[in-house]
Amino acid sequence: xxxxxxxxxxxxxxxxxxxxxxxxxxxxAVAAVDDVWLDIADGEFMVLLGPSGCGxxxxxxxxxxxxxxxxxRVLIDGVDVxxxxxxxRDLAMVFQSYALYPHLSVARxxxxxxxxxxxxxxxxEAKVADVAAALDLAALLDRRPRELSGGQRQRVALGRALVRxxxxxxxxxPLSNLDAKLRAGxxxxxxxxxxxxxxxxxxxxxxxxxxxxxxxxxxxxxxxRLEQVGTPEQVYDEPASTFVAEFLGTxxxxxxxxxxxxxxxxxxxVTVRLDLPDRDLILGVRPxxxxxxxxxxxxxxxxxxxxxxLGSEEVAICAVGAATVRVRARRxxxxxxxxTVALRADRFHLxxxxxxxxxxxxxxxHQEISCVS
Amino acid sequence: MTTKVSRQVSGHVVxxxxxVLCVFPIYWLYATSLRAPGDIxxxxxxxxxxxLDNYAxxxxxxxxxxxxxxxxxxxxxxxxxxxxxxxxxxxAFTVWRFPGQRLLYLLFxxxxxxxxxxxxxxxxxxxxxxxxxxxxxxxxxxxxxSALGVLLLRQHLAGFPRELLEAAAMDGRSxxxxxxxxxxxxxxxxxxxxxxxxxxxxxxxxxWPALVLRDNAMVQLGIRSFMGTEGNDWGPLMATxxxxxxxxxxxxxxxxxxxxxxxxxxxxx
Ligand SMILES: Nc1ncnc2c1ncn2[C@@H]1O[C@H](COP(=O)(O)OP(=O)(O)OP(=O)(O)O)[C@@H](O)[C@H]1O
Ligand SMILES: [Mg+2]
Numbered sequence: 001x002x003x004x005x006x007x008x009x010x011x012x013x014x015x016x017x018x019x020x021x022x023x024x025x026x027x028x029a030v031a032a033v034d035d036v037w038l039d040i041a042d043g044e045f046m047v048l049l050g051p052s053g054c055g056x057x058x059x060x061x062x063x064x065x066x067x068x069x070x071x072x073r074v075l076i077d078g079v080d081v082x083x084x085x086x087x088x089r090d091l092a093m094v095f096q097s098y099a100l101y102p103h104l105s106v107a108r109x110x111x112x113x114x115x116x117x118x119x120x121x122x123x124x125e126a127k128v129a130d131v132a133a134a135l136d137l138a139a140l141l142d143r144r145p146r147e148l149s150g151g152q153r154q155r156v157a158l159g160r161a162l163v164r165x166x167x168x169x170x171x172x173x174p175l176s177n178l179d180a181k182l183r184a185g186x187x188x189x190x191x192x193x194x195x196x197x198x199x200x201x202x203x204x205x206x207x208x209x210x211x212x213x214x215x216x217x218x219x220x221x222x223x224x225r226l227e228q229v230g231t232p233e234q235v236y237d238e239p240a241s242t243f244v245a246e247f248l249g250t251x252x253x254x255x256x257x258x259x260x261x262x263x264x265x266x267x268x269x270v271t272v273r274l275d276l277p278d279r280d281l282i283l284g285v286r287p288x289x290x291x292x293x294x295x296x297x298x299x300x301x302x303x304x305x306x307x308x309x310l311g312s313e314e315v316a317i318c319a320v321g322a323a324t325v326r327v328r329a330r331r332x333x334x335x336x337x338x339x340t341v342a343l344r345a346d347r348f349h350l351x352x353x354x355x356x357x358x359x360x361x362x363x364x365x366h367q368e369i370s371c372v373s
Numbered sequence: 374m375t376t377k378v379s380r381q382v383s384g385h386v387v388x389x390x391x392x393v394l395c396v397f398p399i400y401w402l403y404a405t406s407l408r409a410p411g412d413i414x415x416x417x418x419x420x421x422x423x424x425l426d427n428y429a430x431x432x433x434x435x436x437x438x439x440x441x442x443x444x445x446x447x448x449x450x451x452x453x454x455x456x457x458x459x460x461x462x463x464x465a466f467t468v469w470r471f472p473g474q475r476l477l478y479l480l481f482x483x484x485x486x487x488x489x490x491x492x493x494x495x496x497x498x499x500x501x502x503x504x505x506x507x508x509x510x511x512x513x514x515x516x517x518x519s520a521l522g523v524l525l526l527r528q529h530l531a532g533f534p535r536e537l538l539e540a541a542a543m544d545g546r547s548x549x550x551x552x553x554x555x556x557x558x559x560x561x562x563x564x565x566x567x568x569x570x571x572x573x574x575x576x577x578x579x580x581w582p583a584l585v586l587r588d589n590a591m592v593q594l595g596i597r598s599f600m601g602t603e604g605n606d607w608g609p610l611m612a613t614x615x616x617x618x619x620x621x622x623x624x625x626x627x628x629x630x631x632x633x634x635x636x637x638x639x640x641x642x
Pocket of ligand 2: 056057058172
């Protein structure tokens with residue numbers, strides 16, 4: 001849907017790098033964003049991911065300049081813009097509600113940012129036509145926003161951002177008002193758009209699929225604090241905390257409280273050999289990394305309480321001691337409700353977390369375990 | 374069944390009676406103004422024979438055209454001023470957070486609650502010091518800031534999507550430009566309806582102009598010319614009053630839907 005501009009010329013556009021230092025926003029006693037440091041390189045697709053109310057929008061609005069931070073700095077291309085108004089930042093924003101001007105036609109909505117810059121009328125028309133063609137909006141240019149479908153509105157909002165050639169695009173859950181099918185299609189188009197423009201994207205979502213599919217890097221937020229920043233692979237394969245481990249993946253990672261004594265981690269139904277010093281731990285393993293086994297290499301023993309069918313795969317929900325463990329595998333998974341199961345996983349698929357802080361533990365040598373960051 | 378019907382009937386009777394009671398004085402006003410000068414005291418419900426003599430009389434006695442023009446100028450200027458002041462104040466109150474905001478807003482609301490009689494004398498004295506007594510400007514200026522306008526517009530602006538204002542800021546508009554390119558066009562129906570209300574309000578004002586203008590330069594005051602110590606000249610008086618009401622009725626007839634809308638949307642009844 002996003003075709004190259006009809007002019008066909010390659011434009012050299014400025015691309016912004018964004019740095020966020022110690023950024024904090026307090027609303028009364030609540031810290032909506034708390035001491036966030038983030039380095040967004042130019043051309044990056046950075047996704048701010050986290051549950052509802054974790055401060056994603058607040059962080060984005062501070063980057064945009066719509067909300068003055070309580071503390072900290074925002075730098076764009078190395079220039080401190082913390083106190084600059086939004087107009088001075090060369091950023092374009094796509095809002096969750098799209099925020100289309102209800103009294104203006106599609107064409108005038110898209111051209112609005114250009115008229116603010118006193119661009120000549122001809123140039124504006126040409127530019128709007130270009131963007132509209134790229135977004136498949138050419139036939140809708142005379143309509144008002146209320147005469148458009150959700151997907152069309154979303155594209156107009158995108159067009160209004162695109163038309164300016166901004167240094168960076170800020171997007172606050174732009175797909176959340178679309179139905180599932182349209183969302184999947186638009187995800188791919190946004191990724192393609194990012195590749196084509198090479199511009200910096202800062203994209204807010206609470207949807208892990210959007211984050212995993214589009215991001216070059218993901219910043220996970222929890223209660224206003226940054227939990228982890230990394231590529232989709234990094235945050236999925238090496239979650240920095242139990243929060244990240246549980247937030248990503250469907251179903252989320254299984255977490256078990258275990259006690260490690262003389263090389264064996266135990267809990268009711270759990271026996272795992274770990275060549276590490278004695279201590280309490282949280283043991284994590286992803287549902288897709290658990291395998292059914294018969295031999296004595298079983299790590300977990302329990303019984304199946306339910307089997308859920310996902311289509312191509314099945315999830316067996318098992319009771320292991322007092323804990324619930326989910327196993328995900330191709331359909332048919334085998335055991336049915338009521339069956340007893342023995343489960344194992346490869347050593348390198350086990351994750352260890354600190355029992356109090358929930359931070360990831362990595363064995364440095366066989367003798368010690370240290371806390372990551 | 375019968376009780377239901379009788380209740381409906383009695384309901385309509387009550388409403389009908391109230392309606393007649395409301396409309397009757399207006400009907401009587403026009404009926405009297407159309408009687409021949411000799412029948413002015415007549416109590417017959419239908420004026421017959423019809424005559425426009427009273428209108429002609431009023432026309433000859435006072436400068437009706439000039440008065441109507443003055444009245445229109447006052448009503449339109451007052452309404453426009455109130456709308457503009459209300460728009461600026463309401464915009465500032467909704468868009469910016471600033472210290473003392475709540476206090477200032479309370480003062481606005483408070484000024485609405487102060488009865489006119491309290492501010493009347495200070496305003497009068499001030500006008501006389503400024504030399505604005507007996508001028509049209511003297512009628513308009515003290516009423517330019519209407520708390521009602523501020524309250525109603527703030528009500529509407531509070532419901533205005535904040536994201537639209539933020540989008541305009543991201544698109545490079547200053548808050549001044551945002552007001553004119555986003556807020557005003559999007560609120561046009563509301564502003565139009567409120568404007569009409571304020572025009573009617575200003576047109577119906579009698580007391581304040583009566584105080585400021587000694588020479589009866591507005592049609593609402595022209596009525597006074599026919600009231601004398603030897604008795605009232607009812608015919609031309611009714612004719613002038615009838616003329617004074619016409620523009621408001623006309624406005625109401627043409628824009629009925631908008632006016633009702635303005636009330637409904639503002640949450641006032
Ligand atoms: N203007 C405000 N005044 C007070 N508290 C606020 C304000 N704006 C946001 N908050 C609070 O700050 C926290 C973070 O809000 P924010 O909107 O950034 O969350 P979010 O991550 O974008 O959530 P969602 O996914 O639901 O949009 C929330 O607890 C919210 O209640
Ligand atoms: Mg949000």
